[in-house]
Structure formats: C-alpha cells, structure tokens
Amino acid sequence: MIDPGLSHDNPFQSYMTQPVLNSELDMLLGTGAQSIRIEIGYDAWLENDTQGIATLDHYINGMQSNGTQVVIADAGAGLYYSNPLTWAQFKVAWIQRVQTIAERYHPAYYIVIKEPGFYVPQISDASTNTQFQNVSDWGNLTLALVNAVKQVSPNTKVGFTVPANLYHQQSYLQADILSAVIHIPQLDFIGFDIYNINGFEDTLRFLTQIGSNGKPVWSAEAWSTEGTGVFNSSRASLDAEWAQVVYDFALHIHAQVLAPFYTDAFASYQQPPTNTANLLSYYQGRTPVFTAFQNIIAQNKGVSTSSTTATIFTSPASSSNNTVSTQSTSTPSTVSTTPTSSIPGPKLSRGEELLIAFAIIFIVIAIVAMYFGVRKNQ
Numbered sequence: 001m002i003d004p005g006l007s008h009d010n011p012f013q014s015y016m017t018q019p020v021l022n023s024e025l026d027m028l029l030g031t032g033a034q035s036i037r038i039e040i041g042y043d044a045w046l047e048n049d050t051q052g053i054a055t056l057d058h059y060i061n062g063m064q065s066n067g068t069q070v071v072i073a074d075a076g077a078g079l080y081y082s083n084p085l086t087w088a089q090f091k092v093a094w095i096q097r098v099q100t101i102a103e104r105y106h107p108a109y110y111i112v113i114k115e116p117g118f119y120v121p122q123i124s125d126a127s128t129n130t131q132f133q134n135v136s137d138w139g140n141l142t143l144a145l146v147n148a149v150k151q152v153s154p155n156t157k158v159g160f161t162v163p164a165n166l167y168h169q170q171s172y173l174q175a176d177i178l179s180a181v182i183h184i185p186q187l188d189f190i191g192f193d194i195y196n197i198n199g200f201e202d203t204l205r206f207l208t209q210i211g212s213n214g215k216p217v218w219s220a221e222a223w224s225t226e227g228t229g230v231f232n233s234s235r236a237s238l239d240a241e242w243a244q245v246v247y248d249f250a251l252h253i254h255a256q257v258l259a260p261f262y263t264d265a266f267a268s269y270q271q272p273p274t275n276t277a278n279l280l281s282y283y284q285g286r287t288p289v290f291t292a293f294q295n296i297i298a299q300n301k302g303v304s305t306s307s308t309t310a311t312i313f314t315s316p317a318s319s320s321n322n323t324v325s326t327q328s329t330s331t332p333s334t335v336s337t338t339p340t341s342s343i344p345g346p347k348l349s350r351g352e353e354l355l356i357a358f359a360i361i362f363i364v365i366a367i368v369a370m371y372f373g374v375r376k377n378q
Contacts, residue, residue, distance in 0.1 A: 008039055008078065019276075027283050036069070038056075038071070039073045041077055045097075070109075071107060072102075073110075084121065085124060087126065098112050098149055108156065112142070115161060136180075142177075158187060164198075165199045168202060179206075182213040190215050218257035221261045224238060231271050260293060267285040267287065268287065
C-alpha cells in the first residue's frame with residue numbers, strides 16, 4: 001500500500017516532505033498491508049526532473065528492499081492535460097512511458113491501462129479520431145504495452161482495468177475493449193473500479209455473460225462513494241460496514257484484489273491540509289474504516305492459501321466520469337470474444353474463501369482532488 005503522496009506529481013509538492021510521506025506510509029502499512037500501489041505521473045521524465053525521479057527511486061527501492069511488493073498503475077502525465085497529444089502521438093508515448101518505468105522499477109504488478117476513458121482529457125482528438133473509438137486499435141495497443149513491459153521486466157504481471165459500471169456508460173466501448181483484451185495471452189489480469197451499485201451489478205453481468213477467460217480478476221479501485229461526498233464524518237460508520245460488504249463481494253466473484261480508494265479517510269474525514277505541520281498531525285488519526293480493514297487483514301494473516309488470493313488495495317479518485325463517447329462493436333484481429341456462462345474462478349467453500357485473504361494487499365493511489373496534477377514548480 002502506498003500513501004497518496006507518492007502518486008501522480010504529489011511527492012513534488014513543497015509540503016509533501018519526507019516526514020509527511022513516511023507518516024502516510026506508516027498509516028497505510030499499519031493496516032497490516034504488505035504491498036504498495038503507485039500511480040506514477042510521467043512529468044518528472046518529460047521535464048528531466050532528476051530530483052523528482054530520485055524521490056520516487058528512494059521510496060520505491062526502499063519498499064522493495066524491505067520486501068514490500070510494488071504495484072504501479074499508469075497515469076499518463078499531468079502535462080498532457082494542458083498540452084494534450086493526438087491519439088497517434090499518445091500511443092507512441094504510452095509504450096515508451098510504461099517500458100521506461102518498468103525497466104527502472106521492475107514492479108510486481110503493472111496496470112498499463114487504467115480505464116480507457118481516464119485518458120480522454122490527455123488526448124486532443126479523442127472525440128473525433130475513429131481509431132480512438134476502435135476496439136481493434138485498443139487491442140493492438142494493449143498487446144504492445146504488455147510486450148513493452150515484459151521485454152524489460154519479464155516477471156512483472158501486467159493488467160488492464162475498466163470502470164465497473166461498464167453498462168451505464170455513454171457507450172459500451174470500454175466493455176467491448178475488455179471483452180477483446182481478455183483473449184490476449186500475455187495479459188495477466190483484469191480489474192474493475194467499483195464506486196456504486198451499478199459497479200457491483202455490471203461487474204457481475206460482465207463476468208457472468210463474458211467471463212475473464214481464466215485471467216485473475218481484481219477490484220482495482222473501490223469506495224462507498226466518490227467526489228466531494230467522501231470526506232463527510234457522517235459516513236464513518238457506513239464506510240466501516242462497507243469495508244466488509246465490498247470484501248465479501250470480492251470473495252463472491254473470486255477476485256484476487258480489492259482496492260480501497262480514498263485512503264486519506266483512514267486518517268480523517270476532513271480534507272487533507274496543505275502544510276507540513278498539519279499533515280503530520282493529520283496522518284496520526286485513525287478512523288473506523290481503517291480499523292475495519294485492519295481487522296480483515298489481521299483475521300486472515302498467517303493462514304496458508306490456495307493459488308487464488310483476495311487482495312485489498314487502495315486507489316485514487318475514480319475516473320469513471322471520463323467516458324468514451326462512441327460505441328464500437330469491432331474486435332482486434334488477434335483475439336476472440338467467446339462468452340462464458342458463469343462467474344470464473346475455483347468453486348470454494350466459505351471457509352476456503354476466507355483463507356484466500358492471507359495475501360491481502362492494500363494499495364493507495366494518489367488521486368486526491370486537491371493534489372491532482374499540480375506540481376511544486378507549476
């Protein structure tokens with residue numbers, strides 16, 4: 001698990017000092033988590049910010065040295081929001097980006113596509129370029145991204161995630177893309193980002209009607225709500241109950257990963273402050289949802305498991321509002337879309353499902369609205 005401070009460009013904020021970053025990380029690892037997820041913004045490389053890269057090197061290498069698994073998710077770059085690339089340019093930059101980061105850090109897991117719609121604001125012709133709306137183009141890109149990572153970091157498991165409310169988007173394009181990429185042999189896992197009842201329903205619908213083609217399933221991001229409603233103290237007891245509900249849902253779909261998203265709420269239901277002294281105090285707090293996830297982990301540690309594991313991550317703000325606008329029914333030439341009739345995964349007893357939780361991983365991705373995309377030098 002990682003604190004929000006290490007994702008995107010957050011570590012470069014002047015108030016995100018080393019003691020603050022350490023305090024966030026200590027809070028998250030205090031749940032008993034053994035893995036860290038980071039959504040790396042590529043701005044430091046684009047700007048040749050050697051100090052920023054060194055900061056990431058320090059924390060990522062330190063976590064790996066201590067036996068903590070590192071999970072990286074692609075986040076594009078903050079610079080692309082103000083200076084978007086064409087789709088053709090973005091694809092070339094994307095392949096170079098994931099290969100550079102994979103070669104540098106050799107993460108245990110790499111989510112190379114974090115919701116296709118997430119990238120829309122970074123692409124200048126997303127709404128007009130027919131190739132952006134083409135399932136085959138996304139399939140070929142996914143294969144290229146997977147191969148780029150595997151070429152330099154062959155032991156890294158590579159994944160693709162989507163907004164869980166697939167059938168409540170403006171189009172079914174993201175569902176069509178996922179239906180195609182599950183047939184890419186080199187892709188290791190798929191994920192759903194769940195923030196509401198539609199996410200539960202649509203995840204079940206996809207896995208029942210289409211399936212995962214035998215690939216492990218993650219709930220790659222999850223929270224009881226999103227946006228400004230998250231930091232509301234009246235939600236404290238609800239979120240603690242939600243933790244168990246969403247964990248049970250992960251077991252039901254045989255998910256290997258569950259990723260709580262707004263993990264600043266582990267410390268407080270106040271918005272995170274933007275000065276060092278207050279942040280140090282802020283991250284000393286603990287809320288009921290922190291305790292709930294801590295208890296889930298504690299109850300299941302020290303138990304041997306099957307090869308399938310239920311994992312809990314923490315993730316950044318959902319990008320499910322960034323939808324792709326045009327439906328496509330085409331499929332990549334290299335894959336097929338044969339549906340399956342039931343939710344994939346081994347048939348386990350309730351006791352076996354609980355044993356699955358031994359490998360629970362918390363990941364924090366760093367999208368907090370007040371932090372997103374703002375750099376110290378901008």
